[in-house]
Amino acid sequence: QKMAKEGLLLLDMWASPFCMRVKIALAEKGVAYEQQEEDLFGGKSELLLTSNPIYQKVPVLLHDGKPVCESTNIVSYINETWPSPPLLPPCAYGKAQARFWADFIDKKVFEAGGKIWMSSGDELEVAKKDFIEILKQVEGALGEKDYFGGESFGFVDILLIGLTSWFDAFEKFGGFKVEDYTPKLSAWIKKCMERESVAKTIVEPEKIYQCVVMLRKMNGIE
Amino acid sequence: MASQEVKLIGFWVSPFVHRVEWALKLKGVEYEYIEDDIYNKSPLLLELNPVHKKVPVMVHGGKVIVESFVILEYIEETWKEGPLLPQDPYERAMARFWAKFAEEELLENAGIALCSHGSQKEKAVKSTIDALEKIEGELKGKSFFGGEAIGYLDVALGWISYWLPVWDEMSSMQLLDPMKFPSITTWKNNFLENPVIKENLPPKEKMVVYFQKRSKELAPAMASRRHA
Numbered sequence: 001q002k003m004a005k006e007g008l009l010l011l012d013m014w015a016s017p018f019c020m021r022v023k024i025a026l027a028e029k030g031v032a033y034e035q036q037e038e039d040l041f042g043g044k045s046e047l048l049l050t051s052n053p054i055y056q057k058v059p060v061l062l063h064d065g066k067p068v069c070e071s072t073n074i075v076s077y078i079n080e081t082w083p084s085p086p087l088l089p090p091c092a093y094g095k096a097q098a099r100f101w102a103d104f105i106d107k108k109v110f111e112a113g114g115k116i117w118m119s120s121g122d123e124l125e126v127a128k129k130d131f132i133e134i135l136k137q138v139e140g141a142l143g144e145k146d147y148f149g150g151e152s153f154g155f156v157d158i159l160l161i162g163l164t165s166w167f168d169a170f171e172k173f174g175g176f177k178v179e180d181y182t183p184k185l186s187a188w189i190k191k192c193m194e195r196e197s198v199a200k201t202i203v204e205p206e207k208i209y210q211c212v213v214m215l216r217k218m219n220g221i222e
Numbered sequence: 223m224a225s226q227e228v229k230l231i232g233f234w235v236s237p238f239v240h241r242v243e244w245a246l247k248l249k250g251v252e253y254e255y256i257e258d259d260i261y262n263k264s265p266l267l268l269e270l271n272p273v274h275k276k277v278p279v280m281v282h283g284g285k286v287i288v289e290s291f292v293i294l295e296y297i298e299e300t301w302k303e304g305p306l307l308p309q310d311p312y313e314r315a316m317a318r319f320w321a322k323f324a325e326e327e328l329l330e331n332a333g334i335a336l337c338s339h340g341s342q343k344e345k346a347v348k349s350t351i352d353a354l355e356k357i358e359g360e361l362k363g364k365s366f367f368g369g370e371a372i373g374y375l376d377v378a379l380g381w382i383s384y385w386l387p388v389w390d391e392m393s394s395m396q397l398l399d400p401m402k403f404p405s406i407t408t409w410k411n412n413f414l415e416n417p418v419i420k421e422n423l424p425p426k427e428k429m430v431v432y433f434q435k436r437s438k439e440l441a442p443a444m445a446s447r448r449h450a
Binding site (some may be wrong): 054063066068069070073074076077080081092093095096099100103104137 | 273282285287288289291292293295296299300311312314315318319322323356
């Protein structure tokens with residue numbers, strides 16, 4: 001168990017899309033860090049439990065021993081501590097739009113996707129419909145732009161792209177393809193995957209799918 | 223840019239609207255307040271906030287900003303005098319963390335406790351008290367969450383000083399026991415004594431009537447916001 005008092009330590013879990021957000025942000029800023037893999041099912045480390053006593057969740061970013069929790073909050077912290085390159089637009093209104101969509105994505109996307117693989121029958125159809133509806137709204141925010149913030153890869157892109165590593169699993173269990181409903185969003189995913197920070201961080205969909213298969217078994221879903 | 227016209231669409235009893243008003247007033251920003259009846263939403267509200275259809279909605283020089291925490295950050299960045307957030311990135315991250323915690327763990331549960339009965343209420347009351355204990359721990363020794371002066375977190379959590387005691391009394395929940403929560407009790411008095419805050423609170427009697435009337439309607443909405 002690592003106890004980095006100097007520098008950065010990320011308490012991590014390989015399949016967590018929220019941890020992926022932090023890794024991408026750190027890579028974009030060119031900042032070095034150490035990682036500690038947490039076994040969320042076998043037993044969380046003492047460091048995790050003391051660093052994040054409120055939620056006991058990953059990711060936690062320890063900077064010189066001081067913990068920052070909640071992935072969106074961590075990405076904001078990274079952006080403010082290492083300002084270059086900036087992840088948010090320069091103007092207050094651009095920042096507000098980014099924060100609005102960050103909040104929307106955080107509240108809706110992953111949970112809606114989770115309902116797909118956690119349900120079956122009629123419930124599954126409703127979950128699928130809700131998820132697609134939410135993705136359409138997110139695609140609307142992208143519009144004709146290259147990235148959510150405009151011409152540069154930034155805050156909202158980082159928050160969403162990690163979640164897309166789980167889309168393949170949602171698609172398999174839901175029997176649909178995101179591409180058929182939100183082609184612009186799918187094109188954006190492909191574009192983001194060409195970035196080194198993203199390509200190196202995003203876990204292969206097949207591995208996530210196997211993780212979800214295991215989670216379903218653990219939750220007694222068939 | 224900062225001198226452009228500011229409009230705020232709100233609802234008189236909303237704690238979310240009040241936190242925005244407190245921020246604007248603490249910074250001395252002039253604005254036009256437009257009351258909207260959330261039970262009979264205006265076409266203007268639906269046009270300006272099509273995604274969530276909620277107040278508060280701020281319009282600044284034609285730009286529309288929604289979601290109270292997003293609005294607070296926008297106000298902070300646009301009117302830089304009298305900063306509400308700390309300067310240090312770590313302190314800022316802490317303030318934002320606690321604001322989100324209070325919103326998700328305290329406000330939601332307190333709302334459910336107010337509007338529900340039986341075992342659901344019991345559960346919600348317990349969760350509310352657990353959350354209050356954590357906030358008490360965060361506050362210990364300080365006059366305000368921001369230290370010596372009112373800051374972002376005080377504004378974000380300000381509803382605890384005034385809405386929570388009203389709900390507490392209405393529903394006999396004994397949430398804000400001064401023996402259990404001495405720091406929060408002191409903070410509550412400090413916060414309410416601030417002239418900007420004192421002059422920008424909804425009338426208590428009206429509030430009690432409102433929540434008594436609407437708690438049945440609010441109940442399913444409160445419960446459904448809670449994720450499993």
